[in-house]
Amino acid sequence: MASHPQKDGAPPPFGRRPPRPPCVLLLRHPLQFSLFNRPLPDNFHFLKPWESPLPLDDFLSSDNACSAEAILTSGKVPVTADMLRRLPEVRLVVTTSAGLNHIDLAECRRRGIAIANAGGAYSEDVADLAVGLLIDVLRKVSASDRYVRRGLWSSEGEFALGSKLGGKRVGIVGLGSIGLKVAKRLEAFGCAISYQSRKKKPHASYAFYSNVYELAANCDALVICCCLNEQTHHMINREVLLALGKDGVIVNIGRGSIIDEKEMVQLLVQGELGGAGLDVFENEPKVPEELLALDNVVLSPHTAAFTPESFSDLCDLVIGNLEAFFSNKPLLSPVLDE
Amino acid sequence: MDSIGVLMACPMSSYLEQELEKRFHLFKFWQVTQKPQFLKEHSGSIRAVVGNAMAGADAELIEALPKLEIVASYSVGLDKVDLGKCREKGIRVTNTPDVLTEDVADLAIGLCLAVLRRICASDKYVRSGKWKKGDFKLTTKFTGKTVGIIGLGRIGTAVAKRAEAFDCPISYYSRTMKPDCKYKYYPSVVELASNCHILIVACPLTLETHHIINREVIDALGPKGVLINIGRGPHVDEPELVSALVEGRLGGAGLDVFEQEPEVPEELFGLENVVLLPHVGSGTVETRNAMADLVIGNLEAHFMNKPLLTPVV
Numbered sequence: 001m002a003s004h005p006q007k008d009g010a011p012p013p014f015g016r017r018p019p020r021p022p023c024v025l026l027l028r029h030p031l032q033f034s035l036f037n038r039p040l041p042d043n044f045h046f047l048k049p050w051e052s053p054l055p056l057d058d059f060l061s062s063d064n065a066c067s068a069e070a071i072l073t074s075g076k077v078p079v080t081a082d083m084l085r086r087l088p089e090v091r092l093v094v095t096t097s098a099g100l101n102h103i104d105l106a107e108c109r110r111r112g113i114a115i116a117n118a119g120g121a122y123s124e125d126v127a128d129l130a131v132g133l134l135i136d137v138l139r140k141v142s143a144s145d146r147y148v149r150r151g152l153w154s155s156e157g158e159f160a161l162g163s164k165l166g167g168k169r170v171g172i173v174g175l176g177s178i179g180l181k182v183a184k185r186l187e188a189f190g191c192a193i194s195y196q197s198r199k200k201k202p203h204a205s206y207a208f209y210s211n212v213y214e215l216a217a218n219c220d221a222l223v224i225c226c227c228l229n230e231q232t233h234h235m236i237n238r239e240v241l242l243a244l245g246k247d248g249v250i251v252n253i254g255r256g257s258i259i260d261e262k263e264m265v266q267l268l269v270q271g272e273l274g275g276a277g278l279d280v281f282e283n284e285p286k287v288p289e290e291l292l293a294l295d296n297v298v299l300s301p302h303t304a305a306f307t308p309e310s311f312s313d314l315c316d317l318v319i320g321n322l323e324a325f326f327s328n329k330p331l332l333s334p335v336l337d338e
Numbered sequence: 339m340d341s342i343g344v345l346m347a348c349p350m351s352s353y354l355e356q357e358l359e360k361r362f363h364l365f366k367f368w369q370v371t372q373k374p375q376f377l378k379e380h381s382g383s384i385r386a387v388v389g390n391a392m393a394g395a396d397a398e399l400i401e402a403l404p405k406l407e408i409v410a411s412y413s414v415g416l417d418k419v420d421l422g423k424c425r426e427k428g429i430r431v432t433n434t435p436d437v438l439t440e441d442v443a444d445l446a447i448g449l450c451l452a453v454l455r456r457i458c459a460s461d462k463y464v465r466s467g468k469w470k471k472g473d474f475k476l477t478t479k480f481t482g483k484t485v486g487i488i489g490l491g492r493i494g495t496a497v498a499k500r501a502e503a504f505d506c507p508i509s510y511y512s513r514t515m516k517p518d519c520k521y522k523y524y525p526s527v528v529e530l531a532s533n534c535h536i537l538i539v540a541c542p543l544t545l546e547t548h549h550i551i552n553r554e555v556i557d558a559l560g561p562k563g564v565l566i567n568i569g570r571g572p573h574v575d576e577p578e579l580v581s582a583l584v585e586g587r588l589g590g591a592g593l594d595v596f597e598q599e600p601e602v603p604e605e606l607f608g609l610e611n612v613v614l615l616p617h618v619g620s621g622t623v624e625t626r627n628a629m630a631d632l633v634i635g636n637l638e639a640h641f642m643n644k645p646l647l648t649p650v651v
Contacts (some may be wrong), residue, residue, distance in 0.1 A: 125481070129457075132448065135451065136448065141449070141457070145458045147616060148602055153600040153602065162621055162623075163622055164624040165444045184503055185504060188500045301463055301464050303474050308478075
């Protein structure tokens with residue numbers, strides 16, 4: 001007699017075969033697991049399209065794939081409406097990223113598909129890097145280090161002076177888990193914090209601006225901590241950057257496309273913007289050539305979350321989310337509609 | 339006041355030079371080719387010396403300037419001033435505390451982040467085009483790491499406050515335990531180094547603290563430990579530090595100061611677990627101006643018989 005998969009998570013009645021493990025479509029083997037040789041949980045059946053000779057499209061249409069009840073993806077592999085249409089059993093999407101811009105959120109909503117992301121697993125490390133980048137730009141840390149290594153301190157004398165961090169007005173764009181941690185850290189350096197987000201946060205004591213242009217006009221530095229979506233795409237445009245000004249500094253640990261990269265590069269080259277600390281770019285891993293010649297920018301290869309702790313926490317979270325969902329328990333890091 | 343001779347020991351700030359020239363007869367010691375002759379010629383008019391972290395007033399110079407009344411240092415550290423000799427001769431000494439505290443503490447944390455998170459190495463990775471070929475590697479988390487501070491004065495305290503915002507447990511060593519201090523005290527530097535991940539030097543340079551970071555301390559800090567020096571180069575036994583870094587016995591270092599500035603051991607140039615800065619702890623436009631104003635303020639006060647602003651002797 002064929003057994004029915006138990007949907008309520010209860011143990012099977014005596015005598016029946018145990019239910020099949022839930023089927024999870026793995027779009028790419030997660031870096032966070034492979035880097036530590038951490039095995040994927042064995043109480044799930046992972047479909048691995050790259051092990052099939054079929055191209056992804058065909059694989060998704062095959063019998064194999066259509067039983068998938070969940071998708072596990074990374075920030076680099078999109079979950080599109082088309083993909084979801086071919087996988088009618090999918091009820092959960094788990095992404096190893098904090099960002100959601102690669103997932104068709106509207107389609108998930110329409111289909112009642114739950115979404116779990118990295119939650120707060122990366123927040124500390126990302127906030128730390130944002131602060132590190134800001135200090136580096138203002139105090140010319142990387143530029144001075146290059147100067148010393150080229151032997152120029154002995155031959156040319158002192159390097160150029162930097163700019164004091166204390167007393168700077170710093171505007172945080174997006175006061176979520178990461179933005180709040182950036183604020184807490186920068187307060188200890190004597191920075192005056194203000195922020196912009198869709199809605200004022202009732203528990204935040206920082207000055208609120210409803211629009212990013214006003215924030216920029218009243219700050220010496222901006223730290224981009226928001227997610228990328230239709231509203232925030234190129235939100236940091238030429239006007240906002242001009243408002244930030246000749247001595248203004250921008251730090252981006254969100255997504256490259258939140259900033260109009262072409263405009264930013266032009267303003268940096270022309271000296272209309274003081275400096276930039278960038279962990280993300282519009283077309284990674286491509287970085288605009290013009291930036292490579294500038295001393296007032298610090299460039300980072302999207303590594304804000306690249307620590308063993310963040311990755312280990314993320315692995316725990318992915319496993320925890322899958323197990324919770326398929327035991328009918330609440331997700332550990334659900335992405336909630338706002 | 340423009341007949342008062344002021345001897346500036348070395349180049350340090352064109353703003354300070356300008357301001358001194360407006361008020362005094364300024365002599366620039368680094369432009370003098372025959373120093374002994376110069377001193378004989380002008381010793382009658384030089385009543386003040388302005389020094390900094392690189393050059394100040396040693397016993398020899400003090401003896402050569404019988405009219406010297408005040409040494410005003412463009413720095414908070416006074417290791418280049420023979421304080422004993424000044425006391426003996428009734429020469430006043432001033433420095434520039436407080437105005438540079440925040441900048442130096444900011445840089446200490448900036449160095450922690452730059453070393454642990456490989457910010458400079460990552461920037462080099464991107465600029466060299468390597469990112470197109472593959473991801474950079476994992477680096478070390480800073481939040482929550484244990485931080486040990488040598489010297490809990492103005493700068494040490496400011497460093498601790500900043501590190502606390504990153505949830506770093508703080509411990510310290512100083513000559514005596516500070517009462518009412520919430521941080522954990524260790525009675526020796528070796529014990530401190532054995533119990534922290536990041537060790538930060540923030541004490542003054544004296545005979546006692548010369549080479550306070552020696553082989554034993556470096557061994558205690560270990561292959562995962564990181565040394566941050568925002569004090570003075572001679573706080574560290576530099577050859578020992580270099581071999582420990584090159585051999586992998588020490589995890590990393592963020593260095594703003596060196597034993598023979600501006601010389602920096604070339605063996606360090608190829609290491610990506612070190613960050614090397616050209617003594618820029620107070621190196622911001624805002625702070626250097628404030629330091630210069632304090633030097634001028636102290637000199638003016640002295641020559642107008644008013645109380646000094648920031649006297650040490």
